[in-house]
Amino acid sequence: MPEPPEPPELCYRIVCYELEAGAETVILDTVARAFIAVTGTLDENGTIHGKGTHAGPLPLLKRIARLIAEDEQLAN
DSSP, rough: OOOOOOOSOOOOOEEEEEEEEEEEEEEEEEEEEEEEOOOEOOOOSSSSEEEEEEEEHHHHHHHHHHHHHOOHHOOO
């Protein structure tokens, strides 16, 4: 996979892998000025376990959060 161009300012590179049957597949490789990342796994009792983090300018983070909250695929 080619390296992304050098960013002009502070930014973050996010790489996400799908892990299945011992194979790793890159499903996201991007550079951006802000990100929100959250993971989750349900155990056998239905309890969710996960981790999350975020970074970047607050106004941009708020817009990203709004996009997530309004995502139709997640709502259905």
